[in-house]
Amino acid sequence: MKDKAVILLSGGLDSAVTLFYAVKKGYDCYCLSFDYGQRHCAELEQARRIANAAEAEFRLVKLDMSWGGSALIDEAIGLPVGRSPEEIKRGGVPVTYVPARNTVFLSIAASFAEAIAADRIFIGAHFEDSSGYPDCRKEYLEAFNRVVETGTKRGIEGDLRLEFPLIDKSKSEIIRLGHSLGVPFQFTRSCYAGSEKPCMECDSCVLRAKGFSEAGIADPLLDSILF
């Protein structure tokens, strides 16, 4: 019997690559997606499609995070638009940061992983070409791994830990890896505004376009490479 892994799956590109990576590594994969009141839930339907394409289990968890504090939850807070990759990098923690989001997702993944006797939790976080969220940094993920190792039954028994295989990769390296693994990029959604066609103005679309361009691969969501 295969070892089990829980995969945080958002419907975006990075987590899709992470799922296909875990499948390739031989894990029996259980995907978790979260409905936390985000602006658009189109990404959740896409997450289900991506899980199906990987022949993985899929579970949607509904969360009350109605205290807001982010442009991704509260429509009264505007999305930053038209920033270059360099401006995004220099800009610090942006208003699209959702308070402690990865910590909430990882903690629920840890609980679920214990209940199904999984051995790994995979998260597709990376920092190099990201939006500057603190909960995508390596030192944070190492700290969370320590939480799993000290604060869960499977963790203290040495049977559960976190894997973050994309952490040191650039967006273009992630796209190349996904390409080699057969990730169905056409199912992934990155746009913060929730449109199927990338808006090309929000930080997430800008970073996605830069990644595809540098990888020399066409984004199937676009008719042509724009950068």
Added chain:
Amino acid sequence: MKDKAVILLSGGLDSAVTLFYAVKKGYDCYCLSFDYGQRHCAELEQARRIANAAEAEFRLVKLDMSWGGSALIDEAIGLPVGRSPEEIKRGGVPVTYVPARNTVFLSIAASFAEAIAADRIFIGAHFEDSSGYPDCRKEYLEAFNRVVETGTKRGIEGDLRLEFPLIDKSKSEIIRLGHSLGVPFQFTRSCYAGSEKPCMECDSCVLRAKGFSEAGIADPLLDSILF
């Protein structure tokens, strides 16, 4: 204006003492309680009463943890009964352990704390006279504090951290502290079976009775001191 603190409040004794401790320290307290499908929700109504007694804010968060894996969620798993404090201590992680529960609660507290601009998160965990849960150990709480310091916006700015003032205390020391702070022990509920009168058989009742006895204080839920 007072600094704000988020308090994990279960309706049990330890978290009630922690709340009154934080109030005494001068914090404007926001209590979080969780409906996670536990056997008995009487404790949640008690948590609200305790928050009211402390003149603190109260918020109930509903959580889907239906994957179970604990006697406190799944009634098909029996509660251990009739164990002595020594047997509880030697027994390892018991079936009442809820997978990653404190991690889930603390992560949601971190998110909420950021949204309301709180400076502290208080948790009443302690290990000496506890049921042996890994997520009540000091090294775990220190690891979670590192998660807050590295993975949240307020944490990296130095404005948010965890406090666990009971961690090195015995149950009797906690009860004495609560007594001195005026904690309304009659509102607290400890029994895993959910009865108002302690069943005196489950681990939680056994440890509560030992604590009151050693503290030389009468438990208002009982007619007389039993140990």
